[in-house]
Amino acid sequence: MKTIKFIGMALFAILMCVNFTSCSNDNDLISTKGKKLTKFIRNDEYGEYTYLFNFDKKRRLIGVKEINNEKKTDSYYSYTWNNNTIIGCNNSYVCNIEKGLIKNINEINGEYNETFLYDDSKKIINYIWEAPEYNESTSTPFIWENEKLTELYLWYNGNCQANCTFSYDGIFCKKGCFHPFILVLTEDFWMNDFFLNLVHPELLGIQTTLLPTKMSIDDYDDVFEYEFDKDGYVSKIIKNNFDTYTLTWE
Numbered sequence: 001m002k003t004i005k006f007i008g009m010a011l012f013a014i015l016m017c018v019n020f021t022s023c024s025n026d027n028d029l030i031s032t033k034g035k036k037l038t039k040f041i042r043n044d045e046y047g048e049y050t051y052l053f054n055f056d057k058k059r060r061l062i063g064v065k066e067i068n069n070e071k072k073t074d075s076y077y078s079y080t081w082n083n084n085t086i087i088g089c090n091n092s093y094v095c096n097i098e099k100g101l102i103k104n105i106n107e108i109n110g111e112y113n114e115t116f117l118y119d120d121s122k123k124i125i126n127y128i129w130e131a132p133e134y135n136e137s138t139s140t141p142f143i144w145e146n147e148k149l150t151e152l153y154l155w156y157n158g159n160c161q162a163n164c165t166f167s168y169d170g171i172f173c174k175k176g177c178f179h180p181f182i183l184v185l186t187e188d189f190w191m192n193d194f195f196l197n198l199v200h201p202e203l204l205g206i207q208t209t210l211l212p213t214k215m216s217i218d219d220y221d222d223v224f225e226y227e228f229d230k231d232g233y234v235s236k237i238i239k240n241n242f243d244t245y246t247l248t249w250e
Helices: 002-022 181-185 194-199
Strands: 037-044 047-055 061-068 073-078 085-088 093-098 101-107 113-118 124-131 136-145 148-156 159-178 207-217 220-228 234-239 243-249
Touching: 037 194, 047 194, 061 194, 148 207, 159 181, 159 220, 159 234, 181 194, 181 207, 181 234
Parallel strands: none
Antiparallel strands: 037 047, 037 243, 047 061, 061 073, 085 093, 093 101, 101 113, 113 124, 124 136, 136 148, 148 159, 159 207, 207 220, 220 234, 234 243
């Protein structure tokens, strides 16, 4: 009888552990290992800006100070994390998280919404932006070969506007980084929150260890070069021998 009772108690304990695991929050995905991106300086066609990132104890982005280095002005953006949502950019939109990935974003005033689709390896395979009030939409399919992003397309209201392809030359970042296409395309059609792209690329399926040397859009090329810190993190991205993006990790 004691043996049967012991087995019963053990099975009960296992079932309880399974139950607690299944009830964990979908946003418990931020890595507790390695460094965080705490500072980002961009100097490109949009101007010279410094971004300072603040995090909570779970390493989640909760604030961004944006400094316009030319005009000597600054702005601040806040983020609030709940069980399965992020309220971002000073309460302007809500991100809904499912299984560790942002599935959709709804703007508070209802003008637009965004949907993200992923493959089984948690890489993004389509990004859909819709503004029903204006009857406008974009669809951006992504083509991956394992870790390597090879192509993406921009469809605007059913018409292909851009075909982007990427070339690689064996540059490897063992620590992982956001894919640098966001430095080119964010202002055009990628999700409006540039900061989540930089700090939490794993939430959007755009974190990568393979870094492209060239991005081609029709007949135009953007060429990338990289520098790394002593721990193997990307410390600088240079675009077209002119634009620079400096990253500080702590």
